[in-house]
Amino acid sequence: MTSVLIVEDDGDIRAMLARGLSAEGFSVNLAGGVDEALAAARERVPEAVLLDIMLPDGSGHDVCRSLREGGYPGTILFLSAKDEVGDRVDGLALGADDYIVKPFSFDELLARLRTHLQRRRAAGEPRTLVAAGRLSLDFATRQVRFGETTARLTQREAELLGILMEQANRPVNRGDIFDRLWASQGGLSLNVVDVYVGYLRTKLGDIARLGGPAIVTVRGKGFMLDLREPGFRH
Structure with a gap:
């Protein structure tokens, strides 16, 4: 978005x-x-x-x-x-x-x-910054920010969060995530998506607790970055 x-x-x-x-x-x-x-x-x-x-x-x-x-x-x-x-x-x-x-x-x-x-x-200008709601991600430093709260991500975590931020408030299928990030590597299964979503949830824990975006599981559809306040989430 x-x-x-x-x-x-x-x-x-x-x-x-x-x-x-x-x-x-x-x-x-x-x-x-x-x-x-x-x-x-x-x-x-x-x-x-x-x-x-x-x-x-x-x-x-x-x-x-x-x-x-x-x-x-x-x-x-x-x-x-x-x-x-x-x-x-x-x-x-x-x-x-x-x-x-x-x-x-x-x-x-x-x-x-x-x-x-x-x-x-x-023109192929490198994507360095992406935002969803009040959450922003700097790809150059791999730092995610919500207000004054920040977290540092690995390269693959940043790529995964970027995908979820692009489709904020809309579920993204596990298979689509896997195809974009891991399909070319071979020898990996869809479970790698769940593993990295778990990593992201841990690193975004403080942000979610402050009322910021959280990664939720949408049954049968995949994962979604939910921008709503905690009381309105699934």
Whole structure:
């Protein structure tokens, strides 16, 4: 599930974008200002940021600059009522991928967002960060984070968690997991999936106890990363 951070101080626009993107299958996080946006991006690294320029505590330019200087590799789209050529040039010069002038069509925004995401993936840019809900995984360091709680994974554990995060709240079949991670090695059975799920559950134990995502077994369907609060899980 692709994660998007919406940074917009207009509540109506923020709600419209959140509803629309959620309906299209995106995982959405919201911020209304500079400080809130940077804190949200640190806690849950998004694959894309939709960024207003005029914010109550500063400029979206500050957010874009901070993200890029911090090594953020994802897609950044400015959304702004400022429509002069110079405004667009300034935004792109800071490292944004696109600049969309308000008022805009949601369908056009969605098309541009998807195009930029697809281009990054087609270009073979290495996947370094993935998020599901408030859970984030850094493939470079193999560190998983939920708020201030972290855990370090092995390479294979990180690959397994990445698969479950991609399909968060949807069960993933044991056979599909096995085919992606172990089929090419030979001499192994489907039981290896259960073994590594057990390893992951142990390492994510503190996160689950704090109300974070947990790996649940869905009878007859496989394993699922459940983003719901503990009281709503199976």
